[in-house]
Amino acid sequence: MVGPKGVARDRYSPGWFARGNAAGTDDEGNTMDLGIKGKWALVCAASKGLGKGCAAALAGEGVNLVVTARGAEALEATAAELRQLPGAGQVIAVAGDIATPAARAAALAACPQVDILVNNAGGPPPGDFRDWGRDDWLKAIDANMLAPIELIKATVDAMAERGFGRVVNITSGAVKAPIDVLGLSNGARSGLTGFLAGLARQPRLASRNVTINNLLPGVFETDRIRTTLQGMAAKTGKSVEQLKDERRATIPAKRYGTAQEFGQVCAFICSAQAAYLTGQNILLDGGAYPGTF
C-alpha cells in the first residue's frame, strides 16, 4: 500500500482495476501477502457495488469465490470479470435472492467450504415509517438481519473446527448515525449489529481464529446511493445533483468512496494478519462521522 520510499500511491484512480492493482499491488509491484490464497469465500450480493469490490479484492488475493446476486446475467458478467483478475482462483456464480432459504442453500452447496463469509444484500427502500406495514419491516429484517444470521449459523462452527474463519457483514454508517429516510435500514441493521456483538465474543469462535466484524459504509459511489438520493429528493424537493453536492461537501475527504477501496479494507479484515480484530464496527466514511469514537 506504500511505495518503496514510503510514498502513498494513488491506487484508486480510474483504471485501477485495469492496471491489475486489485491484487493489492502498488505501482512498483510491491505486495502485502494477506495469507488467504486458496481459501474459499462466499460473497453475497456481489454483481456490482460494494459486494463486487469485496469479491474483486479477495479474488486478487487468490481466494476462490462463490458470488451471488438475483440477476443472473449481470452476475455471470461479473464472475467472468473476476476470473480475469491477476491471481484469481475459481469463481462460481450462484443466482438467487439471498433473503430466501433456497438461495442460501444453493450458495452454500456451491462452496466446497466457507472460510470467508461476506454478508451483503440490497438495502431497504427509503421512506417514512408512517407508510410501512409489517410486510415492509419483515422484508428488511429478512434481507438485512436474518439472512446474514442464517449464513453465519450455517458456517461458523465448521470455521472454528478448522481454526480459521472470517465473517464480514456489510451494514451501514446508519447504524452509528441514523439516516432519517432509511428507517428500515437503521432498524434492521441495528438488530444485526447488536446480535453480532454478542456472537463475535463467544470464546468457542473467538478462541478458534473465527472473527466477525461489520464494515459500515458512509457514502460510496454505487447505484444504491443514487436510489437513496432520489428518495431524499422526493422528500425535500431538491434535485439529486444538488443533494449529491451538498452531501459531498459534508465529507472531510470531499469525495465519495469507491467500491475498490471498500473491497481492499474487507480483504484486510479477512487476512491472516487480522486475527485479533473481532466484534468491531468499522466505519469507512472519509471522516464524515464527527465523533471521537
Ligand SMILES: NC(=O)c1ccc[n+]([C@@H]2O[C@H](COP(=O)([O-])OP(=O)(O)OC[C@H]3O[C@@H](n4cnc5c(N)ncnc54)[C@H](OP(=O)(O)O)[C@@H]3O)[C@@H](O)[C@H]2O)c1
Ligand atoms: N453505497 C453506499 O453509499 C452505501 C451506504 C450505506 C450502506 N450501503 C449498503 O451496502 C449494501 C451494498 O450497497 P451497494 O451500494 O453496493 O448497492 P448496489 O450497488 O445497488 O449493489 C447491490 C448488489 O446486491 C445485489 N443484491 C441486492 N439485493 C440482493 C438480494 N436480496 N440477494 C442477492 N443479491 C442482492 C445486487 O444485484 P441484484 O439486484 O441483481 O440482486 C447488486 O449486485 C446495501 O445494503 C446498501 O444499503 C451502501
